[in-house]
Amino acid sequence: xxxxxxxxxxxxxxxxxxxxxxxxxxxxxxxxxxxxxxxxxxxxxxxxxxxxxxxxxxxxxxxxxxxxxxxxxxxxxxxxxxxxxxxxxxxxxxxxxxxxxxxxxxxxxxxxxxxxxxxxxxxxxxxxxxxxxxxxxxxxxxxxxxxxxxxxxxxxxxxxxxxxxxxxxxxxxxxxxxxxxxxxxxxxxxxxxxxxxxxxxxxxxxxxxxxxxxxxxxxxxxxxxxxxxxxxxxxxxxxxxxxxxxxxxxxxxxxxxxxxxxxxxxxxxxxxxxxxxxxxxxxxxxxxxxxxxxxxxxxxxxxxxxxxxxxxxxxxxxxxxxxxxxxxxxxxxxxxxxxxxxxxxxxxxxxxxxxxxxxxxxxxxxxxxxxxxxxxxxxxxxxxxxxxxxxxxxxxxxxxxxxxxxxxxxxxxxxxxxxxxxxxxxxxxxxxxxxxxxxxxxxxxxxxxxxxxxx
Amino acid sequence: xxxxxxxxxxxxxxxxxxxxxxxxxxxxxxxxxxxxxxxxxxxxxxxxxxxxxxxxxxxxxxxxxxxxxxxxxxxxxxxxxxxxxxxxxxxxxxxxxxxxxxxxxxxxxxxxxxxxxxxxxxxxxxxxxxxxxxxxxxxxxxxxxxxxxxxxxxxxxxxxxxxxxxxxxx
Amino acid sequence: xxxxxxxxxxxxxxxxxxxxxxxxxxxxxxxxxxxxxxxxxxxxxxxxxxxxxxxxxxxxxxxxxxxxxxxxxxxxxxxxxxxxxxxxxxxxxxxxxxxxxxxxxxxxxxxxxxxxxxxxxxxxxxxxxxxxxxxxxxxxxxxxxxxxxxxxxxxxxxxxxxxxxxxxxxxxxxxxxxxxxxxxxxxxxxxxxxxxxxxxxxxxxxxxxxxxxxxxxxxxxxxxxxxxxxxxxxxxxxxxxxxxxxxxxxxxxxxxxxxxxxxxxxxxxxxxxxxxxxxxxxxxxxxxxxxxxxxxxxxxxxxxxxxxxxxxxxxxxxxxxxxxxxxxxxxxxxxx
Numbered sequence: 031x032x033x034x035x036x037x038x039x040x041x042x043x044x045x046x047x048x049x050x051x052x053x054x055x056x057x058x059x060x061x062x063x064x065x066x067x068x069x070x071x072x073x074x075x076x077x078x079x080x081x082x083x084x085x086x087x088x089x090x091x092x093x094x095x096x097x098x099x100x101x102x103x104x105x106x107x108x109x110x111x112x113x114x115x116x117x118x119x120x121x122x123x124x125x126x127x128x129x130x131x132x133x134x135x136x137x138x139x140x141x142x143x144x145x146x147x148x149x150x151x152x153x154x155x156x157x158x159x160x161x162x163x164x165x166x167x168x169x170x171x172x173x174x175x176x177x178x179x180x181x182x183x184x185x186x187x188x189x190x191x192x193x194x195x196x197x198x199x200x201x202x203x204x205x206x207x208x209x210x211x212x213x214x215x216x217x218x219x220x221x222x223x224x225x226x227x228x229x230x231x232x233x234x235x236x237x238x239x240x241x242x243x244x245x246x247x248x249x250x251x252x253x254x255x256x257x258x259x260x261x262x263x264x265x266x267x268x269x270x271x272x273x274x275x276x277x278x279x280x281x282x283x284x285x286x287x288x289x290x291x292x293x294x295x296x297x298x299x300x301x302x303x304x305x306x307x308x309x310x311x312x313x314x315x316x317x318x319x320x321x322x323x324x325x326x327x328x329x330x331x332x333x334x335x336x337x338x339x340x341x342x343x344x345x346x347x348x349x350x351x352x353x354x355x356x357x358x359x360x361x362x363x364x365x366x367x368x369x370x371x372x373x374x375x376x377x378x379x380x381x382x383x384x385x386x387x388x389x390x391x392x393x394x395x396x397x398x399x400x401x402x403x404x405x406x407x408x409x410x411x412x413x414x415x416x417x418x419x420x421x422x423x424x425x426x427x428x429x430x431x432x433x434x435x436x437x438x439x440x441x442x443x444x445x446x447x448x449x450x451x452x453x454x455x456x457x458x459x460x461x462x463x464x465x466x467x468x469x470x471x472x473x474x475x476x477x478x479x480x481x482x483x484x485x
Numbered sequence: 486x487x488x489x490x491x492x493x494x495x496x497x498x499x500x501x502x503x504x505x506x507x508x509x510x511x512x513x514x515x516x517x518x519x520x521x522x523x524x525x526x527x528x529x530x531x532x533x534x535x536x537x538x539x540x541x542x543x544x545x546x547x548x549x550x551x552x553x554x555x556x557x558x559x560x561x562x563x564x565x566x567x568x569x570x571x572x573x574x575x576x577x578x579x580x581x582x583x584x585x586x587x588x589x590x591x592x593x594x595x596x597x598x599x600x601x602x603x604x605x606x607x608x609x610x611x612x613x614x615x616x617x618x619x620x621x622x623x624x625x626x627x628x629x630x631x632x633x634x635x636x637x638x639x640x641x642x643x644x645x646x647x648x649x650x651x652x653x654x655x
Numbered sequence: 656x657x658x659x660x661x662x663x664x665x666x667x668x669x670x671x672x673x674x675x676x677x678x679x680x681x682x683x684x685x686x687x688x689x690x691x692x693x694x695x696x697x698x699x700x701x702x703x704x705x706x707x708x709x710x711x712x713x714x715x716x717x718x719x720x721x722x723x724x725x726x727x728x729x730x731x732x733x734x735x736x737x738x739x740x741x742x743x744x745x746x747x748x749x750x751x752x753x754x755x756x757x758x759x760x761x762x763x764x765x766x767x768x769x770x771x772x773x774x775x776x777x778x779x780x781x782x783x784x785x786x787x788x789x790x791x792x793x794x795x796x797x798x799x800x801x802x803x804x805x806x807x808x809x810x811x812x813x814x815x816x817x818x819x820x821x822x823x824x825x826x827x828x829x830x831x832x833x834x835x836x837x838x839x840x841x842x843x844x845x846x847x848x849x850x851x852x853x854x855x856x857x858x859x860x861x862x863x864x865x866x867x868x869x870x871x872x873x874x875x876x877x878x879x880x881x882x883x884x885x886x887x888x889x890x891x892x893x894x895x896x897x898x899x900x901x902x903x904x905x906x907x908x909x910x911x912x913x914x915x916x917x918x919x920x921x922x923x924x925x926x927x928x929x930x931x932x933x934x935x936x937x938x939x940x941x942x943x944x945x946x947x948x949x950x951x952x953x954x955x956x957x958x959x960x961x962x963x964x965x966x967x968x969x970x971x972x973x974x975x976x977x978x979x980x981x982x983x984x985x986x987x988x989x990x991x
Contacts, residue, residue: 196561424755
């Protein structure tokens with residue numbers, strides 16, 4: 031069994047209540063932080079821990095905090111990004127449902143470290159049950175003196191509010207989230223200025239993912255150095271992985287970063303292998319935005335070494351043979367699944383969720399969806415594949431926010447690794463509607479190949 | 486442009502306005518526009534949809550222009566700008582749920598309820614639509630039912646049938 | 656830090672105020688290296704960044720931090736740093752990406768310039784002439800909307816809209832009440848009033864001038880004439896309106912003033928916003944004090960029927976004999 035930091039007590043009955051959570055050592059981090067540490071010391075601990083943002087980009091949290099501008103007399107805000115909408119990712123829902131006080135505790139410590147007097151948890155609107163859970167948890171914490179005026183007699187005041195979203199994936203982008211929190215359309219802002227300088231209401235703001243904030247609790251309890259000992263290289267600590275798709279045991283797992291991908295998929299401690307005795311065809315390792323990989327490249331690096339669940343190992347080989355850890359949304363496809371159809375599905379998602387502000391994303395996502403739709407339904411032609419490649423290339427990197435890239439990468443990687451399946455749909459327009467393309471050679475271990483940087 | 490049918494203006498109850506006040510108090514002075522999304526949710530929970538009349542009243546309450554409310558209400562996918570069934574079902578139709586059969590559930594709903602996506606059944610009880618990822622990919626297929634967004638996981642055609650029966654008898 | 660910074664765009668160095676954007680620095684240099692802008696409007700605060708046609712490559716971040724920027728940046732919203740080096744038309748990567756943006760802008764835009772009232776003064780038309788493909792690769796139905804009248808003077812045809820948001824900024828910043836805005840999301844976004852409402856405002860007509868395409872047009876001028884058959888003349892009047900200076904361009908056909916617009920500068924932006932009275936209600940020569948013919952850039956189709964001076968044809972290879980002959984011709988024309 032590997033170490034559990036966030037989900038240690040997840041199976042304790044009543045852990046969602048304040049009493050049980052407190053009995054199990056909850057809110058120790060608040061006491062320690064507010065009574066014995068200065069805000070600067072907390073930021074230092076987080077820096078030492080090497081914690082990287084768990085929302086997808088993997089930017090070091092401590093460094094993000096240290097960028098926060100601190101002009102005199104201007105309010106600062108901490109906003110928790112609980113707008114979990116990345117297909118394949120459901121860890122934040124799990125955390126908020128079962129152990130909401132972990133998030134509240136992390137919010138108190140983080141707000142104190144950043145000097146925020148009012149903090150918001152922006153939860154996606156569809157998670158109304160979780161909003162109710164969090165509001166109850168906040169009321170409990172407030173009744174126990176951990177929130178409100180003069181917390182634990184230290185003179186620190188904090189108000190914590192839950193803000194519902196309205197149903198928009200784009201609000202997971204931090205500046206779109208802030209726009210939405212200000213009661214506007216969720217159009218991402220043009221950066222600079224970054225939120226650390228001018229965020230919510232024009233004030234310095236930090237936006238962090240639910241899991242990042244919950245991870246502050248063990249960092250404060252055990253110290254940043256202790257946290258950094260877990261994991262591998264620059265991927266420190268534990269990470270919640272949301273496993274879904276054709277697995278025996280889909281669900282949320284806490285892993286120590288550096289776990290071999292093969293072990294994660296096949297061991298009984300985690301996913302328990304592919305459902306219904308089938309074979310693994312492909313995976314999306316970090317939520318729908320990251321490149322899809324065939325089974326052989328999922329399990330092994332191009333040089334034949336095993337691939338690990340870490341920021342570095344998953345992105346080893348660049349986009350030519352690698353992918354990204356992203357938000358940890360691990361989707362497994364069995365041999366009967368169609369990558370082409372799934373790519374179309376993801377494309378439709380991005381088309382539906384594009385905010386429509388900048389032209390490459392607004393027009394390009396719809397175009398890709400239409401072309402893919404045509405291919406999937408047996409009406410495509412060979413030029414379409416090249417056209418798709420051209421469209422995605424013209425979107426990538428040319429948009430205001432990362433949604434454009436997120437829409438382009440799945441299409442690019444599907445063409446890169448599964449071009450033969452696209453051709454199957456085009457050459458066999460009737461057969462492909464009922465007979466899956468199957469495994470082809472996607473699981474055949476590849477010979478050692480050298481990777482050249484793609485341009 | 487939305488073709489808006491003639492509507493009877495709604496009268497927001499004092500209980501609802503009290504909730505409005507509570508929400509508005511969460512934001513700093515002068516930033517009351519932040520309350521817009523929560524207020525729209527409150528209105529939708531009360532009336533099951535968001536009418537133009539209600540939006541105009543929210544605008545007046547928050548002291549903003551009505552167009553600012555329309556812009557927001559049409560941007561976000563959760564707000565119903567047309568009346569829905571009493572139980573508005575939303576089925577996730579994104580990748581991971583499709584891998585485990587979400588499309589079957591949508592077809593099944595269409596056959597069982599006898600209406601197309603977005604339409605309301607004759608008795609006014611049900612409407613359904615496919616929505617994008619609900620962040621419950623490990624428990625798919627999933628659906629949620631507004632206005633309180635109760636969540637149903639690991640659906641099968643049988644469990645959907647039972648759910649519809651239960652709701653009918655409720 | 657000094658107030659002036661040096662920036663080099665396509666090899667031309669210019670000294671600009673600290674805080675200037677790359678686009679505005681390029682405009683100070685002028686000429687071909689100015690990136691095209693479909694959504695940025697210097698008179699509208701917060702505009703820009705959306706259409707992505709003005710993207711450029713920053714090959715050197717600044718003197719202090721010479722690393723290049725990893726992605727192409729929107730020049731209208733990126734401020735210059737001292738020592739920054741920018742590539743616009745000298746970078747194939749930029750031209751390629753810009754061509755991509757133009758293609759995206761055109762996939763849902765009708766390709767029917769011959770029947771569009773904006774033809775001849777359309778920014779998108781110019782842009783696609785320069786960067787577009789000869790044929791569209793988009794083989795699907797375009798999104799369509801019905802034309803709607805927002806008031807009796809302005810018509811909105813969403814099919815042509817490229818969602819630059821300029822008209823929304825005008826309503827927010829120039830008029831005292833905004834009743835139209837952006838509805839819906841993604842490529843379903845549309846400019847609308849939601850429930851049909853009249854845009855009634857003393858300055859609402861300015862949305863026509865800022866619209867880079869034919870989405871918002873002047874109903875008093877629609878289909879009266881092609882713009883290149885009209886003669887623009889600068890004129891002014893004493894306008895009672897506080898914020899309108901009454902300086903306009905009158906567009907003549909024969910003796911009739913067909914329309915009135917604000918005066919536009921070399922980058923297609925209005926010099927000052929004008930009120931609706933000047934725009935819609937003063938269409939007699941007697942209402943105005945005529946100044947002089949409006950300067951029209953000789954690359955514009957509007958200039959095709961009237962020259963202020965004879966400009967000799969551009970010669971690619973220097974042909975001294977021809978140049979000399981042209982010179983003589985030119986002097987003749989000017990003299991007589």
